[in-house]
Amino acid sequence: MTGIRRIASDGPWEESIGYSRAVELPNGLVLVSGCTSVVNGQIAAGGPYDQAVTAFGVAIDALKELGLGVEDVVRTRMYITHARDVDDVGRAHKALFDTVRPATSMIIVAGFIDPSLVVEVEVEAYRGDPA
Numbered sequence: 001m002t003g004i005r006r007i008a009s010d011g012p013w014e015e016s017i018g019y020s021r022a023v024e025l026p027n028g029l030v031l032v033s034g035c036t037s038v039v040n041g042q043i044a045a046g047g048p049y050d051q052a053v054t055a056f057g058v059a060i061d062a063l064k065e066l067g068l069g070v071e072d073v074v075r076t077r078m079y080i081t082h083a084r085d086v087d088d089v090g091r092a093h094k095a096l097f098d099t100v101r102p103a104t105s106m107i108i109v110a111g112f113i114d115p116s117l118v119v120e121v122e123v124e125a126y127r128g129d130p131a
Contacts, residue, residue: 006023007020007065009062020033030124030125030126032125033122035059035121035122036120037119048092053096056093059121062123070097073100073124074124075104075123076105078106079112079120080109080119081110085118085119102124
């Protein structure tokens with residue numbers, strides 16, 4: 001399929017697993033892979049709120065590489081390892097997306113690739129018709 005743009009990052013698993021940080025389709029839909037609080041190959045310290053803020057920051061940085069921003073986000077997914085983290089992760093989401101109000105899901109999962117990670121997020125954005 002032509003017209004697909006792929007953005008890479010410095011994610012430690014990107015090469016070994018074989019994925020792109022973000023993919024933009026010709027119809028303007030942009031899919032951002034699951035993002036955690038890994039920055040420059042290191043897991044950033046912090047609890048669920050801090051990890052969520054960092055993970056969303058990683059996703060938004062990928063969107064910026066494609067010329068998009070928070071206002072273009074139409075869907076988010078938050079994966080957490082503990083129900084007790086719903087409020088903290090939700091607060092991080094609200095701080096970033098309160099005026100945007102994307103469709104969203106928060107899902108409790110068994111765990112992540114590294115046990116010190118407690119949050120992973122996915123973001124979808126849409127580049128509307130410029131006309």
